[in-house]
Amino acid sequence: MRILSTAALALALSAPVLAAPPEKPARLGLCAACHGEDGVGRIPGAPNLAGQKLDYLREALRQYRDGRRDIPVMRAATGPLTDAELDRLAEWYSALPPPKAAQ
Numbered sequence: 001m002r003i004l005s006t007a008a009l010a011l012a013l014s015a016p017v018l019a020a021p022p023e024k025p026a027r028l029g030l031c032a033a034c035h036g037e038d039g040v041g042r043i044p045g046a047p048n049l050a051g052q053k054l055d056y057l058r059e060a061l062r063q064y065r066d067g068r069r070d071i072p073v074m075r076a077a078t079g080p081l082t083d084a085e086l087d088r089l090a091e092w093y094s095a096l097p098p099p100k101a102a103q
């Protein structure tokens, strides 16, 4: 948590003024171990999500949850979530600035 919030603070300070960033989603803790709260992958194979297109993230999350993308770790993480919860996570990650290396 300490490391993540430091990273989030650094991002907030370096980001251009964002129009009302969304509030942290309640379920963010389910994702942060692998994708970070800041949307930067924390483990090998976990893609960066920060700045990804909202529609793309929303659709990808539904595909994992419904098994159309058959990836067990993502299916486990998204399985218990409602459409509204998935959308909140998609909004969160898409609103973050993309990591420098990806720009």
Ligand code: HEC
Binding pocket: 027, 030, 031, 032, 033, 034, 035, 044, 045, 046, 047, 049, 057, 060, 061, 069, 071, 073, 074, 077, 078, 089, 090
């Ligand atoms: C145990 C690690 C782990 C957890 C926890 C996890 N993910 Fe993932 N996530 C992955 C991996 C690995 C992939 C790549 C899967 C693939 O090859 O399709 C991935 C892929 C994704 C993608 C697709 C990105 C793309 O570019 O196609 C999205 C979106 C995503 N995760 C969001 C989430 C969200 C939101 C949560 C929390 C509900 C979450 N993930 C939890 C490991 C994880």
